[in-house]
């Protein structure tokens with residue numbers, strides 16, 4: 001039986017939910033079949049020799065020649081179902097996606113002693129944030145905002161707190177780069193909004209180095225406790241990108257514009273003590289006693305009257321919520337354009353091909 005348009009759309013949704021990265025070759029094949037199924041034979045000029053990502057995509061699409069749209073659609077559906085044999089391309093949509101998010105292994109959520117703990121749990125990749133992890137965190141924060149806990153805490157498993165955005169999020173996106181950038185901007189905006197609007201005390205337990213969005217988000221936390229092994233690094237210019245998570249507003253406000261410039265424009269990496277001196281970190285602990293001291297303290301804080309803490313947070317934050325939402329929207333629009341720039345694509349390709357370490 002030929003795959004219907006609905007089967008095709010279901011398969012596209014299924015790709016977004018894949019738990020395992022299928023690898024670049026499969027992703028290129030998926031891209032090529034998608035383009036052939038929707039636009040027909042390759043009709044784009046061949047990208048320049050330095051435009052590595054788009055050139056690889058163009059070659060994959062062009063290699064399909066005059067394969068009919070219906071066959072490409074069928075091949076796409078077959079390829080997706082071979083990647084996730086147990087997952088039927090169902091039309092249950094969002095509900096199913098939500099259930100999956102709650103079970104994700106890369107984000108572990110527990111609730112105990114009045115504390116909801118959201119753990120970034122992808123240590124082999126330094127807890128880099130995948131597309132799925134952004135969605136899981138949005139959901140985890142939504143649940144935590146109404147659960148019984150008094151405070152919510154983020155931390156990481158392994159030697160890193162978080163190495164920021166997973167730089168393969170864009171190279172592995174199924175549609176074209178434009179589509180990935182648009183989708184990325186929507187997800188990022190919603191993700192950051194969920195921090196701006198979070199009603200309870202939000203604490204970061206920074207167990208090791210933090211990079212990119214893991215650092216900028218700290219400006220939206222209520223307290224940040226760091227191990228003396230932690231570092232704070234926002235290499236946006238190196239990546240051809242621009243600041244996000246409202247840091248273009250919160251960082252100058254927290255540390256003054258001269259220091260914010262060193263971090264956000266020049267990518268200066270701060271030690272934990274430097275970040276404390278700039279007001280980004282509340283307190284630094286020796287790594288040997290970090291976990292014990294911080295969790296003992298947080299368990300104490302979690303016993304404080306929860307409504308009082310909520311109301312105090314509301315008083316502190318509410319004055320500038322509108323401003324934060326406006327800044328978030330503007331940063332996402334700017335980033336969407338940057339993601340499509342040559343500077344950014346080249347930086348990501350350098351990382352993916354292991355030429356550059358930041």
Ligand SMILES: CCCCCCCCCCC/C=C/C(=O)SCCNC(=O)CCNC(=O)[C@H](O)C(C)(C)COP(=O)(O)OP(=O)(O)OC[C@H]1O[C@@H](n2cnc3c(N)ncnc32)[C@H](O)[C@@H]1OP(=O)(O)O
Nearest residue numbers: 125126128163164165166167169173180184188212213358
């Ligand atoms: C459809 C689109 C959806 C988009 C969704 C929304 C997008 C929102 C985007 C918001 C904007 C965010 C911006 C940022 O966060 S910018 C910062 C990005 N991060 C980096 O640039 C860090 C890159 N990583 C490194 O420089 C080094 O890996 C690091 C210094 C962190 C550690 O070096 P070390 O030598 O100690 O370890 P390895 O490099 O060997 O790392 C171990 C493995 O982990 C992988 N890794 C680490 N970090 C990342 C990362 N950020 N993205 C992808 N993969 C990462 C690394 O490749 C190693 O993997 P392998 O063992 O397989 O080689």
